[in-house]
Amino acid sequence: MKVGAFLVWSLIVFAGLLAVPAVSHTNAQTTFSLMASSMAFVGMAIAQFMAARPPVIEPLFGGLDRIYHLHRRIGISVLMLILVHYFLTPDFKGLSFTSGLNQLAASAGKYGFYGLTALLVLSIVKIIPKTRIEIPYHLWRYTHRFIGLLFALVAFHQMFIKRPYDSTALLAVYLNAFAALGILSYAYTQLLPWLRTRCYEVSEVEKHDGATIISARSKGRALRAKPGQFGFLRVLKAGLREPHPFTIADIDGNGTVRFAIKPLGDYTQALRDQIAVGDRLKLEGGYGQFNHRRGAKKQIWLAGGIGVTPFLAMASHLKGDEDQDIHMVYCVRDRKEAIGLETFEAQAEKLGNFSFVLHDSATDGRLDAAKLAAGSVIDPGEADLWFCGPAPLREAIVKGLKELGKKPRRVEFEQFQFR
Ligand SMILES: Cc1cc2nc3c(=O)[nH]c(=O)nc-3n(C[C@H](O)[C@H](O)[C@H](O)COP(=O)(O)OP(=O)(O)OC[C@H]3O[C@@H](n4cnc5c(N)ncnc54)[C@H](O)[C@@H]3O)c2cc1C
Incomplete structure (x- = not known):
């Protein structure tokens, strides 16, 4: 478990522990109920903080993609905890601290509970049960932003709800601190997004079989990103305004960037059809920790399909003096889909520490661990495996390498899905 995740779960559990001395003079049901609500509240506040994407915390979690995965797990836990709080109704039996706002606070809690339950279920359930209907991402994204308002209601x-402890209790101070954190994070996310976005203009669009390659130059402050990182891109054009995450396939010293985007769904297809030179972009980034410099001296890079993008950025920045030996395998369904081959082949020819193989499944068959190991100039058992591509390919290769007794020392991969 990464330090960040450990810290998050500890802060949540600590809220539950603080509830024990604060309410144990009531009864067991009330104690459990308030332990659950306190933990849920701190979880919600932390989730709001994570949604603000503070770049400084990324290393603690292993990248923004991992932060979103944890954010999702916190959401699931919060849903379970608020259900416990709702069904184990606290019973204060006249011991409560009271205030004139009690009634209003009780209603806020009730509507907050209904709203949160609905939005959290919508986040967890991607496909409507017993149908093949997937809840559209943009619908989920639009409704998800109201969670912050519901958090303010719950705060x-x-x-102000009747409670068996007063505002000087450690629990009250702890929860109020998280209320402030959650509300400030939400306000930042909703009101100040321009602070972290950069203005760009599309300078070139190339439509390859495998991807649309978009190059853009900065119109002010340039994006700062390391090779392998990703950013959020949105086009200031009707129908293309929703921000989507894409790896920065290349970035130069002036901040000029390149993206390689596979038309997989509505947005990416519309982007391919409608984007044109001169279009204005808003970019945000770079995010993520996918950078080979953090890795061992021997590395195998395995790219599956459009998962090649971080490797494109990393390979083009190799100088040969990295003190790392890298063997790259780029697996495509069909050679026509491959992008950036000139870059990989030129770097492999020029540099002594980088070798490159294209695996074309149409002619070479399905890639498996045995083929990977046989074709590699580096023994996978002595190397890091850096992977980006479909999760089933990664799982099959890692399992196969283990069976061959060539388990990589470390497997690094990017999560290509947030929700
Ligand atoms: C860190 C990261 C790096 C990525 N890098 C690349 C890349 O370099 N090239 C590339 O082609 N693809 C990349 N992707 C995938 C790309 O973001 C999705 O394919 C794209 O957002 C799908 O949108 P769509 O509407 O066309 O497809 P849909 O079919 O509508 O969506 C497919 C899936 O994409 C995800 N998605 C949709 N909309 C969004 C959104 N606004 N924000 C986040 N996720 C969304 C959801 O999980 C959804 O289920 C990356 C994804 C991540 C998380």
Whole structure:
């Protein structure tokens, strides 16, 4: 477990522990109920903080992609905890601290609970049960932003509801601190997004079989990103305004960037059809920790399909003096889909520490661990495996390498899905 995840779960559990001395003079049901609500509240506040994408915390979690995965797990836990709080109704039996706002706070709690339950279920359930209907991402994304407002409602509820401890109790101070963190994070996310976006203009669009390659130059402050990182891109054009994450396939010293985008769904297809030179872009980034410089001296890079993008950025920045030996395998369904071959082949020819193989499944058959090991100039058992591509390919290769007794020392991969 990464330090960040450990810290997050500890802060959540600590809220539950603080509830024990604060309410144990009531009864067991009330104690469990308030332990659950306190933990849920701190979880929600932390989730709001994570959604603000503070770049400084990325190393603690292993990248923004990992932060979003944890954010999702926190959401699932919060849903379970608020259900416990709702069904184990606290019973204060006249011991409560009271205030004139109690009634309003009780209503805020009730509506906050209904709203949160609905939005959290919508986040967890991607496909409507017993149908093949997937809840569209943009619908989910639009509704998900209201979670912050519901959090503010719940903060009001926890501050002014009848409760068996007063505002000087450690639990009250702890929860109020997280209320402030959650509300400030939400306000930042909703009101100040321009602070972290950069203005760009499309300078070139190339439509390859495998991807649309978009180059853009900065119109002000340039993006700062390391090779292998990703950014959020949106086009200031009707129908293309929704921000989507894409790896920065190349970035130069002036911040000029290149993206390689596979038309896989509505947005990426519309982007291919409609984007044109001169279009204005808003970019945000770079995010993520996928950079070979963090890795061992021997590395195998395995790219599956459009998962080649971080390797394109990393390979083009290799100088040969990295003190790392790298063997790259780029697996495509069909050679026509491959992008950036000139870059990989030129670097392999020029540099002594980089070798490159294209695996074309149409002619070479399905890539498996035995083929990977046989074709590699580096023994996978002595190397890091850096992977980007479909999860089933990664799982099959890692399992196969283990069976061959060539388990990589470390497997690094990018999560290509946030929700
Ligand atoms: C860190 C990261 C790096 C990526 N790098 C690349 C890349 O270099 N090239 C590339 O072609 N693809 C990349 N992707 C995938 C790309 O973001 C999705 O293919 C694209 O957003 C799909 O949008 P769509 O509407 O066309 O497809 P849909 O079919 O609508 O969506 C397919 C899936 O993409 C995800 N998705 C959709 N909309 C969004 C959104 N606004 N924000 C986040 N996720 C969304 C959802 O999980 C959804 O289920 C990357 C994804 C991540 C998380």
